[in-house]
Structure formats: C-alpha cells, structure tokens
Amino acid sequence: MYLHLETSGAVVLLAGDAERTARVAHKYKDAASIIQCPTPQALVPAAALRPVLAVICVAENDQDAFPSWRTALAKTLPGTLITVDTEDPIGTVGTVFLIGAGPGLAGYMTVAAHRALASSDVVLIDHLAPVTDIELWAPGAEIIDVGKVPGEHKVPQRQIDQMMVNYALAGKNVARVKGGDPYVFGRGTEELYACERAGVPVEVISGVTSSIAVPASAGVPMTLRKVSHMFTVVSGHAELTDAELDLLAGFVTSGGTISLLMGVRTLPHTVAGLLERGVEARTPVGTFENVYREGERVRYSTLERAAEDLADLRPPAITVIGRVVDAGYASGTDESARRDALLQLALSEGRDAKA
Ligand code: SAH
Numbered sequence: 001m002y003l004h005l006e007t008s009g010a011v012v013l014l015a016g017d018a019e020r021t022a023r024v025a026h027k028y029k030d031a032a033s034i035i036q037c038p039t040p041q042a043l044v045p046a047a048a049l050r051p052v053l054a055v056i057c058v059a060e061n062d063q064d065a066f067p068s069w070r071t072a073l074a075k076t077l078p079g080t081l082i083t084v085d086t087e088d089p090i091g092t093v094g095t096v097f098l099i100g101a102g103p104g105l106a107g108y109m110t111v112a113a114h115r116a117l118a119s120s121d122v123v124l125i126d127h128l129a130p131v132t133d134i135e136l137w138a139p140g141a142e143i144i145d146v147g148k149v150p151g152e153h154k155v156p157q158r159q160i161d162q163m164m165v166n167y168a169l170a171g172k173n174v175a176r177v178k179g180g181d182p183y184v185f186g187r188g189t190e191e192l193y194a195c196e197r198a199g200v201p202v203e204v205i206s207g208v209t210s211s212i213a214v215p216a217s218a219g220v221p222m223t224l225r226k227v228s229h230m231f232t233v234v235s236g237h238a239e240l241t242d243a244e245l246d247l248l249a250g251f252v253t254s255g256g257t258i259s260l261l262m263g264v265r266t267l268p269h270t271v272a273g274l275l276e277r278g279v280e281a282r283t284p285v286g287t288f289e290n291v292y293r294e295g296e297r298v299r300y301s302t303l304e305r306a307a308e309d310l311a312d313l314r315p316p317a318i319t320v321i322g323r324v325v326d327a328g329y330a331s332g333t334d335e336s337a338r339r340d341a342l343l344q345l346a347l348s349e350g351r352d353a354k355a
Pocket of ligand 1: 178
C-alpha cells in the first residue's frame with residue numbers, strides 16, 4: 001500500500017535513534033517543525049509541541065523497538081497519528097559503479113565487476129546486458145531493467161542518469177551494468193558526468209569489449225604481425241560521412257582493421273563507400289552475429305560480395321573489415337589457403353618494425 005501523508009505546516013515527531021531519525025527527516029521537509037526523540041523519555045517534553053504525526057523509525061526486523069515505542073506514544077501522545085519508517089540509515093552517499101559486463105560469456109565478467117555487484121543495493125541493467133544470474137552476483141539488491149519500463153519503452157538516458165543519482169544520494173550503492181565496456185559506445189561518460197555533477201562518487205569498471213572479444217571468439221584478431229598493425233572501432237549507427245569513409249578507405253588500404261559496431265542497417269552504404277574509394281574489392285569481411293547467444297552466426301565474405309552475401313545480417317552483429325579476417329577462416333574450406341598464407345606471413349622470420 002502506498003500512503004501519502006500531507007504534513008505541510010504540521011508538527012512531526014520522529015521517534016527512534018538519532019541516526020535513523022536524521023536519515024528520514026528530509027521526507028518531512030514541508031513540516032512546520034520536526035521533533036527528534038531518541039528515547040521514550042524525550043516524548044514528555046515533546047508532547048507540549050502537539051505533534052500531529054509520530055513516525056517510529058526502527059529496523060524492519062526489530063521485534064522489540066516498535067511495540068515499545070507504540071505503547072509509549074499511545075500513553076504520552078494519545079490521538080496522535082502513528083506511522084512507521086523502516087528505511088535503513090546508510091549514512092553517506094552511495095557509490096555508482098559503471099560496470100562493463102563483457103560480451104556475454106559468463107567468464108568475461110571481471111573480478112572487479114563481481115565485487116562491485118556484491119556490494120550494490122540497486123542494479124540498473126540494460127535489457128540485453130549479458131549477465132546471467134544477476135541475482136546471484138548481487139544478492140539482496142533491487143534489480144531494475146532500464147531497457148524496459150511498463151509500456152515496453154526504453155527508459156530515456158536522462159531518466160537513467162537521474163535514477164542513478166537519486167539512489168546514490170539516498171545512500172545506496174548502485175551498479176550500472178552495461179554490455180562490453182562502458183566507454184565503448186556505452187554512454188558511460190554521460191553517466192559519469194551526471195553523477196559527478198550531483199556529487200556522487202563513481203567507480204568505472206572496464207569490461208571486455210565486444211568489439212575485440214566477439215571477432216576473437218571466431219579466431220579473428222585485430223592485429224597480426226606483418227599484416228595489420230592498427231585497428232579502429234567504428235559506430236555504424238548512423239551512415240558514415242564522406243570524410244569518415246575517406247579516412248577509413250585509406251586506413252584499410254594501409255593494412256588497418258575496422259571493427260564495425262551497430263552497423264547492420266548501414267552496412268550496404270559503408271561497403272559501397274569503401275569500394276567507391278578504391279579499397280581492394282577482395283578485402284575480407286567477417287560478420288559475427290549474436291555471439292554467445294541463441295542464433296549465433298559467423299560468416300565470411302569480401303567487400304565486393306558483402307552486399308549480397310550478408311543481406312540478411314541481423315543485429316546485434318559486428319563486422320570486421322581487413323586482411324586479419326582471413327585468420328579466422330575455418331581450415332578445410334575453399335578459403336583455407338588464404339588463411340594459411342596469412343599465418344605463414346605472420347610466422348615468417350625477419351624484422352618487422354611495426355608489429
Ligand atoms: N559497450 C559495448 C558496445 C555497445 S554498442 C561493448 O564494448 O561491447 C552495441 C553493439 O555491440 C551491437 O550493436 C553490436 O554491434 C555489438 N555487440 C555487442 N555484443 C555483441 C554480441 N554478443 N554479438 C554480436 N555483436 C555484439
């Protein structure tokens with residue numbers, strides 16, 4: 001039952017030990033005055049101020065304190081409305097942990113993430129954050145799926161920021177759990193700033209980013225000696241601009257690896273843009289779809305064939321473009337010769353300044 005008590009202008013008495021009454025006092029900030037009574041003896045002088053409401057502030061499982069306060073109140077302040085508040089006195093502001101939960105494999109959650117979850121009172125988790133058994137890692141915590149609200153709409157970012165701040169200001173430790181790493185297309189920085197502005201301490205706990213770990217699950221590296229000595233992570237959420245495509249075309253041509261996230265819808269545009277700018281048509285492309293989940297699918301193609309081969313790609317998926325993709329081809333396929341050639345090169349003797 002949710003009961004709203006209108007206390008504006010009233011005298012409110014808070015009964016209970018000082019730590020508890022201090023903690024709940026903010027709820028009655030509209031009251032004309034608040035009297036804090038740490039002991040039943042203090043009720044006698046307080047009675048002269050005629051409180052209309054007495055709030056017994058005790059722990060939920062404190063079997064003795066509640067009845068003894070109730071008896072004392074009934075005796076000293078007959079007719080005063082009595083209610084109970086069991087909020088625990090945590091005292092200080094809570095900490096927000098911005099946690100990267102990795103790409104979906106249980107073992108890819110870090111020890112630091114587990115520790116933070118264990119000390120959290122509230123968990124704000126994205127709908128698809130890949131954490132199984134969250135209740136196990138955060139026992140006793142309230143778990144809120146901020147990817148979903150009653151109307152099935154996503155909770156807006158600002159509201160998530162506000163929730164984190166409010167819980168922390170109420171003294172709770174908050175675990176904000178995200179897929180992969182919080183700082184790789186995870187809006188981690190916005191959440192960090194929102195907390196900092198509100199004076200809430202934040203601890204960032206890096207996670208294993210899917211941009212590297214998902215291709216790695218199929219044997220595709222980001223760098224390879226004598227093949228690729230640089231890689232970049234790109235968001236394909238919006239179509240890449242001409243300037244970005246110009247840069248990326250030069251980057252791939254120079255041996256760089258692109259890990260493209262959120263790029264399923266815009267993939268035809270990205271691929272066409274790179275081809276138009278002269279990137280080698282046979283540049284290998286790998287797609288890693290739903291990795292570590294149901295519907296996992298790994299496919300290989302080339303830039304010139306990608307539009308056709310990968311037309312039915314579905315999110316979440318990562319597309320890797322670059323010669324390193326050949327390293328992931330399963331041996332025994334028609335393409336295995338390319339893989340072998342690549343690995344021979346990487347293993348070959350000789351100085352390589354870059355890799
Ligand atoms: N912060 C996350 C990325 C968030 S953006 C990280 O560091 O991993 C979300 C994108 O990540 C998805 O659109 C998809 O491109 C990619 N992704 C995340 N997990 C994935 C998975 N298990 N399989 C395939 N793609 C995945």
